[in-house]
C-alpha cells in the first residue's frame with residue numbers, strides 16, 4: 508500500500524513508474540489544483556508530459572501541449588552529437604521542431620549561434636514560440652526549408668532534425684498512449700520512412716553554408732541503407748550526418 512496518495516492513484520491507474528511520475532508532477536507544478544488536474548489527466552491515460560504541460564530535455568524544461576510531439580530521451584544524443592559537429596556554428600536550424608527541444612538545446616550548447624526552428628504543425632509552432640522566448644530561438648511555420656526565412660539560404664552551418672521516419676506500416680506498433688495524443692505527421696515517414704529525409708537532403712546544396720552539416724536520427728536499419736556518416740548509436744537508432 509502506497510502512503511503517498513498521488514503515487515497510489517497513479518499506480519492504481521496502471522502507471523508502472525508511479526513514484527517517478529509523482530516526483531515529475533511535483534517538480535513542475537505547485538498549485539494543488541494544477542496537481543489534481545494533472546494526476547486526473549494522467550490517470551485517465553494522457554501521457555505524463557501532456558498532463559503536466561512540461562517536458563524535460565537535456566537540462567531544459569519545455570512547455571508541451573496535447574497534440575505536440577513529446578521530446579524523446581534518445582534525441583538528447585542527437586542534440587549533443589550534432590552540436591559537437593560545429594562548435595563555432597553561427598546559423599543553426601531545427602527542422603521539424605515540435606515544441607523546440609532541439610532548438611533550445613542548440614542555444615545552450617552553441618551560444619554564438621542564431622537558432623531558427625520550423626514546423627508544419629501550427630500547434631507545435633505556437634508552443635515552440637513560447638519556448639523560444641525562454642531559450643532564445645525563433646520558430647517559423649512551414650514545410651522544411653521552405654518555412655525558413657529566405658535570407659538563411661546558403662548560410663546554415665548546422666541543421667538538426669528529428670524527422671518523422673517511421674515506415675507507415677509500422678506506425679501501428681507505436682505505444683497506444685502516444686498514437687492517441689501525438690499527430691501522425693510527427694512520426695509517419697512514408698512507405699520506407701525516408702520520404703521526409705529525401706526532401707530535406709534535396710535542399711542541402713541550397714541551404715547549407717560551405718562546410719555545413721545536417722544531422723538526424725534514423726533507425727539503424729535505415730542508416731545502413733542511406734549514404735550518411737553514422738556518428739553515434741542510441742537505443743537501436745543511429746545519429747547520421749550529411750553534407
Ligand SMILES: C[S@@+](CC[C@H](N)C(=O)[O-])C[C@H]1O[C@@H](n2cnc3c(N)ncnc32)[C@H](O)[C@@H]1O
Pocket residue numbers: 576577578579582602603604605606607608609625626627628631649650651668669670671692693694703
Ligand atoms: C519526430 S517529431 C520531432 C519533434 C522535435 N524535433 C523533438 O525532437 O521533440 C517530428 C516533427 O516534424 C514535424 N513535421 C512533419 N512534417 C513536416 C514538414 N513537412 N515540415 C516541417 N515539419 C514537419 C512534425 O510536426 C513534428 O513536430
